[in-house]
Amino acid sequence: MNDDKHTGRIHVPILARVEGEGALEVSIREGRLEDLKLRIFEPPRLFEKLLEGRSAQDVIDSVARICGICPVAYQMSAVAALEAILGITPSSWVARMRRVMYCGEWLQSHSLHIHLLAAPDFLGFDSAPAMATRHPDEVRRGLRLQGLGNAIIRTFGGRSVHPVGVCPGGFFRAPDASAMAALRARLEASRDESLALIDWVAGLPFPEDDQEFVSVSLRHERDYPITEGWIVSDRGLDIPIDDYEQHFREFQVPHSTALHALLDDRPYLVGPLARLNNNLDRLPAELRDRLEATGIRFPSRNMFHSIIARAVEMHLALNEALRLTEDYATTTAPHVEAVPRAGVGFGCTEAPRGILWHRYTLDARGLVESARIVPPTSQNQARMEEDLATALTRFGLERDDDALRLHGEMVIRNYDPCISCATHFLDFHALRG
Amino acid sequence: MITPQRRPRLAVHKFSSCDGCQLAFLNLGEPLLDLAERVDILHFAEAGPVDEAAEVDIAFIEGSVATSEDAARLRGIRERSHYVVTIGACATAGGLQALRNLNDGAAWIEGLYARPEHIDLLADSTPIAKTIKVDLELWGCPVNGEQVLGATQALLAGHLPRVDHSAVCTECKRQQTVCVMVARGTPCLGPVTSTGCGALCPQLQRDCYACYGPAVQANVSALTTYLADTGMPADEIARRLLFINNQAEPFQTAGREWQARVIQRSGGEETS
Numbered sequence: 278m279n280d281d282k283h284t285g286r287i288h289v290p291i292l293a294r295v296e297g298e299g300a301l302e303v304s305i306r307e308g309r310l311e312d313l314k315l316r317i318f319e320p321p322r323l324f325e326k327l328l329e330g331r332s333a334q335d336v337i338d339s340v341a342r343i344c345g346i347c348p349v350a351y352q353m354s355a356v357a358a359l360e361a362i363l364g365i366t367p368s369s370w371v372a373r374m375r376r377v378m379y380c381g382e383w384l385q386s387h388s389l390h391i392h393l394l395a396a397p398d399f400l401g402f403d404s405a406p407a408m409a410t411r412h413p414d415e416v417r418r419g420l421r422l423q424g425l426g427n428a429i430i431r432t433f434g435g436r437s438v439h440p441v442g443v444c445p446g447g448f449f450r451a452p453d454a455s456a457m458a459a460l461r462a463r464l465e466a467s468r469d470e471s472l473a474l475i476d477w478v479a480g481l482p483f484p485e486d487d488q489e490f491v492s493v494s495l496r497h498e499r500d501y502p503i504t505e506g507w508i509v510s511d512r513g514l515d516i517p518i519d520d521y522e523q524h525f526r527e528f529q530v531p532h533s534t535a536l537h538a539l540l541d542d543r544p545y546l547v548g549p550l551a552r553l554n555n556n557l558d559r560l561p562a563e564l565r566d567r568l569e570a571t572g573i574r575f576p577s578r579n580m581f582h583s584i585i586a587r588a589v590e591m592h593l594a595l596n597e598a599l600r601l602t603e604d605y606a607t608t609t610a611p612h613v614e615a616v617p618r619a620g621v622g623f624g625c626t627e628a629p630r631g632i633l634w635h636r637y638t639l640d641a642r643g644l645v646e647s648a649r650i651v652p653p654t655s656q657n658q659a660r661m662e663e664d665l666a667t668a669l670t671r672f673g674l675e676r677d678d679d680a681l682r683l684h685g686e687m688v689i690r691n692y693d694p695c696i697s698c699a700t701h702f703l704d705f706h707a708l709r710g
Numbered sequence: 711m712i713t714p715q716r717r718p719r720l721a722v723h724k725f726s727s728c729d730g731c732q733l734a735f736l737n738l739g740e741p742l743l744d745l746a747e748r749v750d751i752l753h754f755a756e757a758g759p760v761d762e763a764a765e766v767d768i769a770f771i772e773g774s775v776a777t778s779e780d781a782a783r784l785r786g787i788r789e790r791s792h793y794v795v796t797i798g799a800c801a802t803a804g805g806l807q808a809l810r811n812l813n814d815g816a817a818w819i820e821g822l823y824a825r826p827e828h829i830d831l832l833a834d835s836t837p838i839a840k841t842i843k844v845d846l847e848l849w850g851c852p853v854n855g856e857q858v859l860g861a862t863q864a865l866l867a868g869h870l871p872r873v874d875h876s877a878v879c880t881e882c883k884r885q886q887t888v889c890v891m892v893a894r895g896t897p898c899l900g901p902v903t904s905t906g907c908g909a910l911c912p913q914l915q916r917d918c919y920a921c922y923g924p925a926v927q928a929n930v931s932a933l934t935t936y937l938a939d940t941g942m943p944a945d946e947i948a949r950r951l952l953f954i955n956n957q958a959e960p961f962q963t964a965g966r967e968w969q970a971r972v973i974q975r976s977g978g979e980e981t982s
Contacts, residue, residue, distance in 0.1 A: 320831050327807070330949070335953070342728050528824070
């Protein structure tokens with residue numbers, strides 16, 4: 278350490294450009310990090326309890342309300358778990374169209390994060406409108422791609438926030454051919470824009486900050502994982518989603534209304550970078566080549582590269598939506614009827630921010646007896662604190678408070694934390710040991 | 711006061727919510743940039759600017775009152791804002807999370823947290839207007855982005871906009887959407903629910919579940935009597951009324967009455 282032994286506290290009372298309410302507290306004593314807390318004070322809304330006694334359709338309509346930015350993810354994890362109980366295997370039309378709808382959410386959520394939340398940091402602006410004065414074309418392209426994602430969701434769900442189209446067994450109504458043709462025309466027209474976005478994002482100035490961490494994601498036998506698969510890590514974990522609770526443990530810490538989670542007692546990462554690290558071989562070859570051409574190597578240990586992973590996933594999502602609707606035919610039977618029955622079911626899908634795991638128990642009338650929901654941001658909390666401690670120390674604790682604060686906020690935004698999500702469900706698990 | 715001498719100032723505040731109604735702004739696309747050129751957005755944490763103490767012409771509030779600190783925060787916002795506008799079901803009616811008001815909220819917290827003493831949460835989730843005066847309430851879960859933009863423009867022009875609270879049924883008729891209740895026998899809350907969404911659910915051939923709150927002169931008892939006569943159990947009627955806008959009248963009173971019938975029955979005399 279240098280002679281200028283810095284002592285002090287940095288407090289960021291409201292984290293800007295994240296979803297929900299959080300704060301960062303850092304204590305530095307004699308040039309060393311003494312304490313670091315990512316405080317989450319978003320009040321819980323107790324979703325797991327308010328779902329009790331509700332019907333399967335109520336669950337789908339309720340869990341959307343956990344998160345305005347990723348309601349489709351909540352609906353898809355829920356409907357997968359409910360269908361497992363009800364003994365429903367969705368038709369291949371339904372499975373494909375759910376993936377298309379989910380692609381819409383990836384496109385919308387990732388573009389919102391890249392352009393409105395994260396990129397201003399890299400380019401030295403405090404908001405997207407401020408960034409738009411110097412980078413108008415890039416910001417407008419981002420808003421268009423975000424709008425395109427919303428248009429996909431609307432096509433299936435009527436609206437992009439808390440869409441209303443999903444039911445057990447499929448969709449209430451299939452989009453008609455003309456609506457799909459209009460959507461496809463917009464998607465076709467934006468293919469080059471999402472490719473150009475990858476190059477733009479890869480050209481941002483990235484801090485060097487390689488760290489050791491475990492990447493956890495879904496894995497699918499053929500596709501880049503979105504709506505289904507099993508759970509893997511880059512350290513050899515390979516389990517069906519039903520076994521999640523045997524390997525992952527959640528616990529409460531006093532400074533957060535969102536639970537922390539550990540895998541084999543260690544922090545771990547979920548989200549776009551973990552997903553890409555674990556599924557490079559599931560990218561279409563041309564997209565993998567394009568990524569290689571950026572000169573940035575994946576798998577990556579640098580969390581700042583997660584913005585690139587988001588851009589790659591946006592292009593993937595746009596192309597998937599086109600591929601899966603190529604020979605689109607509407608149907609008059611977009612869902613099979615669900616008959617109530619009792620049981621336990623699990624659902625796990627890749628929300629924009631990482632794996633989103635649900636478990637429900639239904640009674641014989643098909644009403645919820647108990648629910649457990651593990652959102653991605655609570656899974657990332659322990660990893661975020663570990664990352665912040667390493668990243669700020671490397672960055673230089675002797676730097677002034679404003680520089681440390683900005684760097685800390687950038688580190689946090691790499692995770693695109695959705696604090697509203699993370700705080701809404703907390704299943705009680707005792708702290709062991 | 712909105713004066714021609716300076717640019718209008720806006721703030722967007724968040725309370726207990728899912729952040730979905732703030733997306734009414736963040737999903738605007740190009741109009742968001744236009745808005746940012748015409749007004750100064752002084753506080754909107756999710757979009758970047760953080761200055762909760764700023765004096766503004768219009769304060770938009772998302773979310774319900776949920777913690778011991780919210781009331782004081784709200785009174786400060788009221789003092790510093792010319793217009794206060796609530797956006798969405800949480801801010802306007804307490805939100806889905808207000809279902810805890812009808813249950814034992816403390817037991818719910820204890821059921822979920824190992825150490826409930828670290829959780830600052832009021833027993834009830836309440837709408838903003840229970841704590842401070844609100845100038846304009848925009849309903850909906852989520853609020854309609856066009857409605858928010860329209861209201862913003864009206865307020866910037868110096869007048870309070872009129873909000874249409876006629877029933878979803880009238881919207882279906884205007885759009886010539888086939889009635890799901892008449893044509894398919896699907897029980898629908900459209901007759902008692904305010905429009906604003908554009909009658910999305912009937913268009914998708916499903917029932918309205920009342921996410922825009924009660925319509926003017928909603929005849930809840932006529933609808934629920936009909937639902938009961940056509941075979942819907944009392945507990946399901948109660949659940950439908952006590953959902954996204956469970957604190958809004960007349961949904962709350964009617965919902966609790968139907969709940970009471972279930973309790974009476976399971977109390978013992980009759981089961982059918």
